[in-house]
Amino acid sequence: MEKLKLAILFFIILLFKDPAQAHEASSKPDSLSQTIKEAISDLVEDNAAFADSKSAKYFRGFLDIQNPRVTMVLCSDSRVQADNFSQGAENDIFMARNIGNQFVTTQGSIEYGIDVLKTPVLIFVGHSHCGAVKAAMGDFSQLPTAIRKEIQTLDVKGAANDQQGVSLNVHHQVEQSLGIFKSKVDSGQLAIIGAIYDFRNDYGYGKGRLIIVNLNGIKNPKEIQKSHYFDDIKKVVIGIQN
Ligand SMILES: [Zn+2]
Structure with missing residues (x-):
């Protein structure tokens, strides 16, 4: 034993x-x-x-209340941090982290961000070289119960390689969240985004890029690009349909 x-x-x-x-x-x-x-x-x-x-003035704006615009679900991987996406995450990004950037095991935190704090953006951020995705693609039956419970919420079925596993999982997490927040999306109160942070340039858009792969369940990059949300963003990278 x-x-x-x-x-x-x-x-x-x-x-x-x-x-x-x-x-x-x-x-x-x-x-x-x-x-x-x-x-x-x-x-x-x-x-x-x-x-x-920091002076006292720095903290004054959020001493008694937080006003984030974004609820982010980010993998716990230490190579991925809020600094990679924001130059001022304080009081702007309401963050839920876990292995594999999953919806189900952190649903309460996500609902708090959207229903209580009223953030109009929910973003799931996967990343290249994700250990949780690699585990989900293999046999993880021998892992301890608590870890297995989280890994099994990933869906990487049909992934030919790690990169595809990461994007499939991001799509899956967006789909899961649409099951709860679809009415908010349909009424324009919420945008749900799926993205991949690629610190290895596995996807060919350059090291350290954030790649948008899903918007409100839409996976086709050309369709995503049509959204007015991206009209004035010059450096946005939208890609990877699978
Ligand atoms: Zn990861």
């Missing part, structure tokens, strides 16, 4: 960590302890630098 648990743990580590980027410290208790210390120190010191750099 212990051997099985160890094997599962090893599988999870392989699944979610790029071996080339894994911290060497993981096999050395002393350096691991140092890594922990440095990580905590960086958080504390970076926060202190942030707090010191």
Whole structure:
């Protein structure tokens, strides 16, 4: 039983960590302890630098209330952060994160963003090289229950490769959310967007680009482009139909 648990743990580590980027410290208790210390120190010191750099005026606009325009569902992957899409996410992006940018396991947070905070935009952001998508495309039956429960909410059926798996999953999450928010979309109160953040240039639009792949369930890039939402956005990338 212990051997099985160890094997599962090893599988999870392989699944979610790029071996080339894994911290060497993981096999050395002393350096691991140092890594922990440095990580905590960086958080504390970076926060202190942030707090010191801002005046009271900076926080005044949102001390008592938040007014975000966007509810974003983003994969938890550390290589993808709000900074990649926004130069001022504070009080603008209401964020729900989980592995695989799924709708179902974070539905309450999404409904809060849309029904309570009244954000007029809901965006699901997948990304290149997503560990959750890779897991969903393989046999994940041996993963621990809590992780398996989240992975099984992804739908990558028919994906020929990782890239297609990521876009299929984004489409699936948009479809799931349309099941709840369709009336808001139809009445023009809400736009639901599916997108992929591509830090590897897997899709050929350039490293670090956000690619719009779905608008309110529409997957055809030419049809999406016709929406007036994109009229004045010069640098928008709309692509990938599958
Ligand atoms: Zn991911």
